[in-house]
Amino acid sequence: MVKPSPACREAILDIKPYVPGKPIEEVQRELGIKDVIKLASNENPLGPSPDAVMAIREAAEKIYLYPDGNCYYLKQALAAKLDVGEDQLIVGNGTDEILKLLGEAFVDPGDEVVVADPTFSEYEFAAQVMGGRVMKVPCRDFRLDLEAMAGAVSPRTRLIFVCNPNNPTGTIVSRDELDSFLDRVPPRILVVLDEAYYEYVTSPEYPDSLAYVRGGRPNVIVLRTFSKIYGLAGLRVGYGIAHPEIINSLNRVREPFNVNSLAQIAARAALDDEAHVGKSKEVNNEGKEFLYEQFRALGLKYVPTESNFIFVDIGRDSREVFKKMLAKGVIVRTGDIFGFTTFLRITIGTRRQNQRFIDVLREVLSEVP
Amino acid sequence: MVKPSPACREAILDIKPYVPGKPIEEVQRELGIKDVIKLASNENPLGPSPDAVMAIREAAEKIYLYPDGNCYYLKQALAAKLDVGEDQLIVGNGTDEILKLLGEAFVDPGDEVVVADPTFSEYEFAAQVMGGRVMKVPCRDFRLDLEAMAGAVSPRTRLIFVCNPNNPTGTIVSRDELDSFLDRVPPRILVVLDEAYYEYVTSPEYPDSLAYVRGGRPNVIVLRTFSKIYGLAGLRVGYGIAHPEIINSLNRVREPFNVNSLAQIAARAALDDEAHVGKSKEVNNEGKEFLYEQFRALGLKYVPTESNFIFVDIGRDSREVFKKMLAKGVIVRTGDIFGFTTFLRITIGTRRQNQRFIDVLREVLSEVP
Secondary structure (H helix, E strand, O other): OOOOOOOOOHHHOOOOOOOOOOOHHHHHHHHOOOOOEEOOOOOOOOOOOHHHHHHHHHHHHHOOOOOOOOOHHHHHHHHHHHOOOHHHEEEEOHHHHHHHHHHHHHOOOOOEEEEEEOOOOHHHHHHHHOOOEEEEEEOEOOEOOHHHHHHOOOOOEEEEEEEOOOOOOOOOOOHHHHHHHHHHOOOOOEEEEEOOOHHHOOOOOOOOOHHHHHOOOOOEEEEEEOOOOOOOHHHOOEEEEEOHHHHHHHHHOOOOOOOOHHHHHHHHHHHHOHHHHHHHHHHHHHHHHHHHHHHHHOOOEEEOOOOOEEEEEOOOOHHHHHHHHHHOOEEOEEHHHHOOOOEEEEEOOOHHHHHHHHHHHHHHHHHOO | OOOOOOOOOHHHOOOOOOOOOOOHHHHHHHHOOOOOEEOOOOOOOOOOOHHHHHHHHHHHHHOOOOOOOOOHHHHHHHHHHHOOOHHHEEEEOOHHHHHHHHHHHHOOOOOEEEEEEOOOOHHHHHHHHOOOEEEEEEOEOOEOOHHHHHHOOOOOEEEEEEEOOOOOOOOOOOHHHHHHHHHHOOOOOEEEEEOOOHHHOOOOOOOOOHHHHHOOOOOEEEEEEOOOOOOOHHHOOEEEEEOHHHHHHHHHOOOOOOOOHHHHHHHHHHHHOHHHHHHHHHHHHHHHHHHHHHHHHOOOEEEOOOOOEEEEEOOOOHHHHHHHHHHOOEEOEEHHHHOOOOEEEEEOOOHHHHHHHHHHHHHHHHHOO
16 A cells, blocks of 8 residues: 555554534434434433533633643542542543543553453554553453452553443452452553443442542552533533642643533532432433333343443444434444444433334334344 | 663654643732733734634634534635635644644654754654654754755655744745745655734735645645634644645544533634734734834844744853743743744734833843843
């Protein structure tokens, strides 16, 4: 192959360039459907906190000013809420950006990064951008196999990504499992605990990961987000909690104005709206039970979840089911991108959305043998 | 030095970690001053387009949905306005992000990047993150020395950054100069034409850089922004125009949801508000003439500008003048960060702001011998 001129780095040739898709509005127009529900991206079906919306409307005229590059007020609020220091916090343009910063700060070409399989795909991306090698460790019964992940460590390992709850399976690793894992992992390796779905967890076995950071452990970073239960996915704001040395390393590679000003303002407002978070949990728990019941009635196996989505085996080609559901106005995520061709990943919606999803699923399953 | 554990990459040890500053609101409170004007960040003193503000307020309730990862509607509008293809466009979380993507896509450790001195500091940052070497070529009479920059090319050169108008000097390179420069630069090297201040230029000598892209030239990328004349600095949205192969390379290293949804919506609205852009130019041109006149009256040498800021020699330690002006509620940028210790970089403000700035400057200059 003749390289285009100027040629990009060889290290990134394996990364598939983003294939632009059309916005939902365009798909709707083309298919001639009106009422579309999207249960594909694990967004909060109740929307954002009304306080966040109000804060945005009030601040809208100030957008001509650069954002605060230090997220001063947001960090102050997070530090108070989480009982950590402001120097133990970093805020990103979504957790996505922090994942990339982790690659940029810690991964040299040829370094290794350990991830589960299946798990969130951005971990692999962060490593690939920096020419890192990704070691994938299969899940066991849809759960992260922390023993095998610790066993995959080599002298070149720099990062281990623990998605907890795991996307797309919704399962967690327990406090005891994580404790033993951290005992085994050499302290020179940074363990990334991605807790994007933290607020949805109901299991008493779930680890209190911030205790590691508060206790001064230098090789753990906890990631959380405003994109899920806080309902601010469109604004892009995620954060990391770690030892100040780790935060310092990440700040070296961070752009000075990475988090937009409306995101900072909305996140502060959303953080205080505990009623909205409480209601969102309630709706999620109810929806979970409803969907479990319906899946059982349909004879479908699902993975019990600790998050706001369910990984369900529909026993048929998920791409085909996806297309037929889309034509009926219900958008879901197919399992093939995670290597599970007969699975769907369904965001738990409102009662009405869940009912509509089940109705459409039942129809489509009867059409697809 | 004992390395912290886990240690960051050696390549980034030379990057100074961001030193968190306090927001203006905090400084104001501490100094006990009320009416602060900020002429430090080259923001639009007229604020954002009112259409953009309205668009944000209308869309605020939709922020629970992920942004369109392809900036579909914004690219459509930009493509139509600029007469380029949508596949010739990339949108970033500010131009800052696109600069970093350029490093990630094209710079391997040890590769070289050519920049002017002084110029915008983020070019150096983008190279450093990837372990690139930065070759600085001094300006001549505050103007980019394109001949010397072409002469600095080596077999390892991958990127050349041409800031036009140049930040902090406000000068431009002409069409003829750029043509000869591009003739000399080997086609395997990508030339980055950063036109953040494009809309403010009044000189007829200014190059029509998009003509290179429209003509199919593969080794040029033009960068523009919504942070300056469009008044959306807080929302972070910049864009690049280049050959589809270059866009493709950048998309390999781009996070899928890099541009927040309110930024996309506000940028589209601002793009159509030509009245606001026109008025902003007018205010800038008037302010420029006023400040020139005042500087002459004060006996200060300044660099004639093609942008919305002026680089002026105050003949005194700029840090000291900065502090005294800050105490009187006027924030400017000191030249020391660009290597010019007796210079200030002043954003051209509204008539009232310019008058207040001059009054305070006159006072302070009389206090500092």
